[in-house]
Amino acid sequence: xxxxxxxxxxxxxxxxxxxxxxxxxxxxxxxxxxxxxxxxxxxxxxxxxxxxxxxxxxxxxxxxxxxxxxxxxxxxxxxxxxxxxxxxxxxxxxxxxxxxxxxxxxxxxxxxxxxxxxxxxxxxxxxxxxxxxxxxxxxxxxxxxxxxxxxxxxxxxxxxxxxxxxxxxxxxxxxxxxxxxxxxxxxxxxxxxxxxxxxxxxxxxxxxxxxxxxxxxxxxxxxxxxxxxxxxxxxxxxxxxxxxxxxxxxxxxxxxxxxxxxxxxxxxxxxxxxxxxxxxxxxxxxxxxxxxxxxxxxxxxxxxxxxxxxxxxxxxxxxxxxxxxxxxxxxxxxxxxxxxxxxxxxxxxxxxxxxxxxxxxxxxxxxxxxxxxxxxxxxxxxxxxxxxxxxxxxxxxxxxxxxxxxxxxxxxxxxxxxxxxxxxxxxxxxxxxxxxxxxxxxxxxxxxxxxxxxxxxxxxxxxxxxxxxxxxxxxxxxxxxxxxxxxxxxxxxxxxxxxxxxxxxxxxxxxxxxxxxxxxxxxxxxxxxxxxxxxxxxxxxxxxxxxxxxxxxxxxxxxxxxxxxxxxxxxxxxxxxxxxxxxxxxxxxxxxxxxxxxxxxxxxxxxxxxxxxxxxxxxxxxxxxxxxxxxxxxxxxxxxxxxxxxxxxxxxxxxxxxxxxxxxxxxxxxxxxxxxxxxxxxxxxxxxxxxxxxxxxxxxxxxxxxxxxxxxxxxx
Amino acid sequence: xxxxxxxxxxxxxxxxxxxxxxxxxxxxxxxxxxxxxxxxxxxxxxxxxxxxxxxxxxxxxxxxxxxxxxxxxxxxxxxxxxxxxxxxxxxxxxxxxxxxxxxxxxxxxxxxxxxxxxxxxxxxxxxxxxxxxxxxxxxxxxxxxxxxxxxxxxxxxxxxxxxxxxxxxxxxxxxxxxxxxxxxxxxxxxxxxxxxxxxxxxxxxxxxx
Ligand code: SF4
Ligand code: SF4
Numbered sequence: 030x031x032x033x034x035x036x037x038x039x040x041x042x043x044x045x046x047x048x049x050x051x052x053x054x055x056x057x058x059x060x061x062x063x064x065x066x067x068x069x070x071x072x073x074x075x076x077x078x079x080x081x082x083x084x085x086x087x088x089x090x091x092x093x094x095x096x097x098x099x100x101x102x103x104x105x106x107x108x109x110x111x112x113x114x115x116x117x118x119x120x121x122x123x124x125x126x127x128x129x130x131x132x133x134x135x136x137x138x139x140x141x142x143x144x145x146x147x148x149x150x151x152x153x154x155x156x157x158x159x160x161x162x163x164x165x166x167x168x169x170x171x172x173x174x175x176x177x178x179x180x181x182x183x184x185x186x187x188x189x190x191x192x193x194x195x196x197x198x199x200x201x202x203x204x205x206x207x208x209x210x211x212x213x214x215x216x217x218x219x220x221x222x223x224x225x226x227x228x229x230x231x232x233x234x235x236x237x238x239x240x241x242x243x244x245x246x247x248x249x250x251x252x253x254x255x256x257x258x259x260x261x262x263x264x265x266x267x268x269x270x271x272x273x274x275x276x277x278x279x280x281x282x283x284x285x286x287x288x289x290x291x292x293x294x295x296x297x298x299x300x301x302x303x304x305x306x307x308x309x310x311x312x313x314x315x316x317x318x319x320x321x322x323x324x325x326x327x328x329x330x331x332x333x334x335x336x337x338x339x340x341x342x343x344x345x346x347x348x349x350x351x352x353x354x355x356x357x358x359x360x361x362x363x364x365x366x367x368x369x370x371x372x373x374x375x376x377x378x379x380x381x382x383x384x385x386x387x388x389x390x391x392x393x394x395x396x397x398x399x400x401x402x403x404x405x406x407x408x409x410x411x412x413x414x415x416x417x418x419x420x421x422x423x424x425x426x427x428x429x430x431x432x433x434x435x436x437x438x439x440x441x442x443x444x445x446x447x448x449x450x451x452x453x454x455x456x457x458x459x460x461x462x463x464x465x466x467x468x469x470x471x472x473x474x475x476x477x478x479x480x481x482x483x484x485x486x487x488x489x490x491x492x493x494x495x496x497x498x499x500x501x502x503x504x505x506x507x508x509x510x511x512x513x514x515x516x517x518x519x520x521x522x523x524x525x526x527x528x529x530x531x532x533x534x535x536x537x538x539x540x541x542x543x544x545x546x547x548x549x550x551x552x553x554x555x556x557x558x559x560x561x562x563x564x565x566x567x568x569x570x571x572x573x574x575x576x577x578x579x580x581x582x583x584x585x586x587x588x589x590x591x592x593x594x595x596x597x598x599x600x601x602x603x604x605x606x607x608x609x610x611x612x613x614x615x616x617x618x619x620x621x622x623x624x625x626x627x628x629x630x631x632x633x634x635x636x637x638x639x640x641x642x643x644x645x646x647x648x649x650x651x652x653x654x655x656x657x658x659x660x661x662x663x664x665x666x667x668x669x670x671x672x673x674x675x676x677x678x679x680x681x682x683x684x685x686x687x688x689x690x691x692x693x694x695x696x697x698x699x700x701x702x703x704x705x706x707x708x709x710x711x712x713x714x715x716x717x718x719x720x721x722x723x724x725x726x727x728x729x730x731x732x733x734x735x736x737x738x739x740x741x742x743x744x745x
Numbered sequence: 746x747x748x749x750x751x752x753x754x755x756x757x758x759x760x761x762x763x764x765x766x767x768x769x770x771x772x773x774x775x776x777x778x779x780x781x782x783x784x785x786x787x788x789x790x791x792x793x794x795x796x797x798x799x800x801x802x803x804x805x806x807x808x809x810x811x812x813x814x815x816x817x818x819x820x821x822x823x824x825x826x827x828x829x830x831x832x833x834x835x836x837x838x839x840x841x842x843x844x845x846x847x848x849x850x851x852x853x854x855x856x857x858x859x860x861x862x863x864x865x866x867x868x869x870x871x872x873x874x875x876x877x878x879x880x881x882x883x884x885x886x887x888x889x890x891x892x893x894x895x896x897x898x899x900x901x902x903x904x905x906x907x908x909x910x911x912x913x914x915x916x917x918x919x920x921x922x923x924x925x926x927x928x929x930x931x932x933x934x935x936x937x938x939x940x941x942x943x944x945x946x947x948x949x950x951x952x953x954x
Contacts, residue, residue: 059935108918166941167932185932193933203800213930213938215801220942222804225850241914251928251943254884258877258920259850276910280902294759295867295925298943301909304918307877309847316918 030177031365031376031384039362039387040686046358047688051189053357059186060356061671066292067347067401079285084405086278087270087341091331094340097239097272098322105242105320108304113321118148118379121323125150125231125264126157128319132262134159134228138220140246140253141165142233143181143344144266144323146366147379150231162223164252166216173200179360181368182290182346187359220252230256234267235286235343236279237320243303244320245279247286249296257302261311264319265302269327270340282343282403289403290345326378335414339378341404342371348398348408353675354391357692364388370398370408377415382422389415391686393679393693394550395643410593416552425552432548433556439542439563446482446515476691477722480516487518491537494522501534503622506573508564508587508612510580511543512714520714520734523741524579524615530744531623540567544583546590550681561594565601565608576611577618579737581713582680585648588612614645615737616712620654625661630743632663637739638706638731639666640697640720641673642713655712655736662743667704671696676711678719694723702729710736752865752898753951759868763926764939765947776857776892776950777830781837783888783948784817784855816840816853818882830857846881856886856944861912862897863949864905869925870949871905873912880920889944891924896954 033039046052090097102112115121129137137159139145151161151172163172167184171177173196178184185193194207197215205215232253236245244265246253257263273279287293308316331337349355349369364372365384373392377385389412398408420429435442487509505528513521528535545560564587568576578584588609595605619625637659645651659666677683677693697720701709709724709731711717721733757767770776819830820843827843834841839854846853858879860870870891874880883889899905912921928943939945 055934062935107916164942165932166930170932183932183935186935188933190934190936201800201802203802205800209933209936210938212933213941217941218801221850221852238913241910243913243919249929249931250941251884252941254880254922255942258880258884259847276906276913277903280906283902291931293763295869295923297763297924297926297929299869299923299925301913301919301921301923303913303915303920306875306918306920309877 030361031388033387036387036390036685040688042362043358043686044688046362047692049359052187052359055186055189056356056359059350063292063350067289070288070292070294079281080403080405082281083285083343083403084338084341086273086281087404088337090273090278091270091337091340093274094269094272094328094331097274098269100239101237101242101272103242104239105304108242109315110242110305110318110320113319115321115323115325117325118323121148121266121321121325122150122153124321125266126153128262128264129154129157129159129229132229132317134262136160136223136227137162137229137231138223138227138256138260139163139168139231140233140248140256141168141184142231142266143367144233144268145231146178147325148266148323150266162220162227164220164224164256165250166213169216169220170196177361177366179368180346180349181344187361224255224259227260229262229264230260231264231266232256234265234271234320236273236282237267237271237322238273238276238279240275241303243276243301245283246298246300246302247283247296248298248300251298254298254300257300258308259310261308262317262319264321266321266323268323268325270331270342285403286343286345289347289401330378336378336411338404338406339371339374339411341406343403345403347401347403351397351401353395353397353677353693354393354689357689358391363391370412371406374408374411374415382419385415386419386423389419393675393677393682395675395679396647397643397675400647413549413552416550417554420552421554429548429551429553432551433553436543436545436548436556437559439540442542443486443488446511447486476687476726477694477719478725479722480718482515483518485518487514487521488537488539490518494525495537496525496529496535498529498532498534501532503574504534504536504572505618506536506538506568506576508541508544508568508576508578508583509537510578510583510714512718513579517714517717517735520579520737523735524577524737526741527619527737527744530629531625533623536573538567542567544580544586546582546586547680549586549590549594550679557594558598561591562598562601565591565595565605568608570604570608570611573611575613575618575622576608577613577615579615579712579714579735581614581642581645581648582715584612584614585644589648614649614651614712616645616655616658617649617651619740620658625658627661627663629745630662630740631745632743635664635708636667636704636706637664638669638701638704638709639672640676640701640709640711640716642711642716643673643675645712646673655710658736658740659710662740664708664739664743667706669704669706670700676716676719678715680715683719690719694719698723698727698729701731706731708732708734708739710734710739712736749895749898752900753895755865755900756863756868756898756949756951759865760926760949761868763868764929765868765926765949767949767951769951771953773826773892773952776952777833779950780817780855780857780890781833781839784815784839785837787854787888814840816842816849817855817857818842818846818853818878818886819857820844820846820876820878820882821858844878846878846885850885853882853886855888855890856882857890857892858883860891860893860897862899862905862908863893864902864923865898866901867925869923871909871912872922872924874920874922875918880922883922883924884943886944887940888946888948889924890948890950892950892952894952894954
């Protein structure tokens with residue numbers, strides 16, 4: 030749960046997680062094992078199509094939420110169930126407490142339900158003097174420890190076997206051995222007596238099928254079967270987002286959910302309960318069954334043009350499994366109750382902005398979650414949108430507003446950057462907004478060396494270095510982004526050399542500015558829109574075959590981000606579409622469009638490792654091209670572990686959370702060093718700034734640069 | 746016929762991959778004999794696996810002690826089948842029941858049930874569990890056995906969809922189970938442990954039709 034009130038307190042909590050060695054080790058193991066088991070589970074299947082089917086089915090269900098509820102209620106009540114609707118958490122808890130009272134229940138066994146966590150149901154029932162026992166092993170453990178879950182699927186992932194053994198020793202008043210298999214058996218026996226004596230069972234539901242009034246439960250342990258069978262009363266608490274028209278739709282989700290959650294093709298048990306079944310513990314041998322549907326903002330969310338996609342979530346937990354930030358800090362710091370990328374979002378909607386304010390800052394925008402989400406939810410985009418809403422509601426921090434203002438005036442921005450070259454020191458101390466411009470102005474970032482502003486910006490050299498090409502077959506406009514323009518112009522020059530070798534005609538439109546991603550990350554909505562407009566206007570896209578950028582983050586922001594950002598600007602619709610369609614990254618251009626191969630390069634057999642930038646491999650889906658180019662350049666490509674895991678830069682993220690940025694960078698460097706490579710290349714100047722800075726700080730001799738430089742050096 | 750065998754092969758492969766035991770038998774008679782052979786070999790209260798040997802709190806201990814003789818349950822056999830099976834059980838000195846499972850919540854040794862169908866792609870048995878006795882026998886048995894005619898194996902859940910729908914949507918209350926392997930958890934340090942709440946073993950007895 031989130032208790033930190035300020036960013037400072039939150040960072041202190043993060044520090045505690047980083048210092049928890051068991052947690053770090055457990056999370057690292059999990060983060061490396063999970064992608065392998067997930068890939069195995071999807072092998073031979075069309076994963077993207079399966080996810081798209083879930084998304085379509087869930088979208089349709091969300092649109093018809095009220096209709097499905099009415100249908101479900103009618104069908105379930107025909108079969109002897111009482112169906113309730115709760116508008117919020119308190120009402121859901123109230124309904125369930127009342128059922129317990131009316132039916133004279135004293136003891137309750139529960140199977141896992143994130144919805145019951147959302148409403149803090151146990152607290153309420155315990156306040157009423159009821160005995161509530163969680164029977165899912167992980168939930169039972171955290172209940173005994175008076176904690177909330179740290180993962181939606183593995184709630185006790187943060188605890189070690191030693192902690193569990195101590196806990197079970199306390200519960201049984203017998204010394205328990207530290208042996209997982211035996212501890213599990215202790216739980217089996219201890220919990221069995223509770224099933225046998227409980228009056229009420231409470232479950233969640235993974236599906237609520239309207240057509241037949243059926244709920245579906247997806248579990249591995251088998252406790253939900255006992256919970257729904259033994260006690261004379263059964264209450265299922267179910268979010269309205271679980272409504273689905275037919276078994277067919279449920280089966281579609283069921284194909285993806287376990288594969289995504291735990292790498293299983295299916296869980297041990299999937300249980301379909303239709304109506305109030307036989308129950309020999311009840312007076313009339315018929316179960317008293319209630320289904321409580323929880324709204325708590327879901328109906329409004331389902332109508333939101335952007336956020337309705339949140340309703341597609343099947344609670345597989347995968348967005349935490351792949352999140353580099355979750356891996357570092359664990360679940361208690363990555364969500365109030367719901368965890369991971371979706372946790373950041375749901376915290377805002379279900380638990381309010383006070384709980385969400387700091388949490389939503391803690392996303393590095395690496396898009397790992399988006400690339401695996403079972404419902405195809407654009408999670409990073411929604412997180413950025415919540416930041417924008419929060420800063421509109423609460424007012425933005427001074428730095429963000431100033432940066433926004435500066436960026437709106439391209440000339441001022443560029444003058445300040447040029448000025449930075451002469452006065453880097455005084456600027457760092459004296460001018461607050463510049464501290465949040467590209468990183469070289471930052472202090473407190475001792476974990477990596479920071480570069481200086483180049484003597485001459487690329488834009489100031491352009492006219493003199495511009496190649497004159499006759500009879501060009503391809504016309505390309507260059508988009509540099511601020512880092513390559515002002516800090517690493519040599520990367521741009523290298524690209525120009527490679528393109529010129531193939532007779533490509535190039536332009537550098539002078540009105541271009543920062544792509545705007547930094548201000549979007551800082552939730553400056555208006556500045557984000559203004560800068561996007563300005564850049565689209567700066568390029569006469571119709572004149573060019575391609576708009577080429579060497580920065581993966583810029584590329585993905587221009588190509589994927591701009592159409593969304595400018596969606597409300599009707600005068601821009603055609604222009605932005607054309608603009609976005611022309612944007613291409615360097616590696617794709619050289620490999621796919623120019624078709625350059627080993628014949629074009631001489632090479633010297635250098636050992637080269639690769640960092641696969643988030644916005645290139647996930648943002649744009651470019652995976653093979655840069656690796657092929659490294660090999661073509663005559664170098665030896667040395668694959669590193671976790672090549673596609675974020676380097677920790679994340680633009681403004683690394684300024685807000687330097688301690689997390691450093692950890693990610695350390696992992697990146699360790700993996701690169703382990704390959705024995707003498708050079709590492711990437712497709713993004715931001716990543717290069719981060720990794721090169723870290724390598725310099727370590728004093729290792731690895732050269733870090735852009736793939737364009739490697740190619741330019743090795744041109745025949 | 747070979748399509749049936751292909752499905753049976755896939756079913757075996759997928760079920761074994763999740764820890765189920767799969768045997769191919771000719772008929773129900775062999776299935777009964779198999780069940781009792783397994784029963785003979787197992788300890789009455791599975792001391793080493795199910796938890797009775799662990800040091801428990803007094804109440805849990807008391808529940809453990811209520812179970813002494815070997816018990817098998819077979820609630821969804823037809824009357825004739827049940828008569829044949831319970832006669833065999835009597836010969837071997839095993840108690841056979843088809844109702845009153847609530848009196849055995851500490852656990853029974855073996856539960857035997859006809860499966861309605863199976864889904865080969867995931868190694869899943871589909872069992873109509875509307876009868877509470879059947880439900881319990883598949884939950885509290887230490888070894889659960891599902892009898893599955895090969896002709897009832899479908900390739901995918903979507904191939905089984907129409908028939909599953911016919912089970913869950915009849916207009917009356919229904920309880921339908923997809924069962925894939927034994928009960929499992931990985932809640933402590935993500936280490937796989939079998940038999941946390943449900944059966945420790947699942948045996949699928951595939952019969953020629
Ligand atoms: S974008 Fe990356 S950092 Fe942000 S929530 Fe998703 S996985 Fe985590
Ligand atoms: S947001 Fe997507 S990945 Fe995350 S829990 Fe929901 S469905 Fe799974």
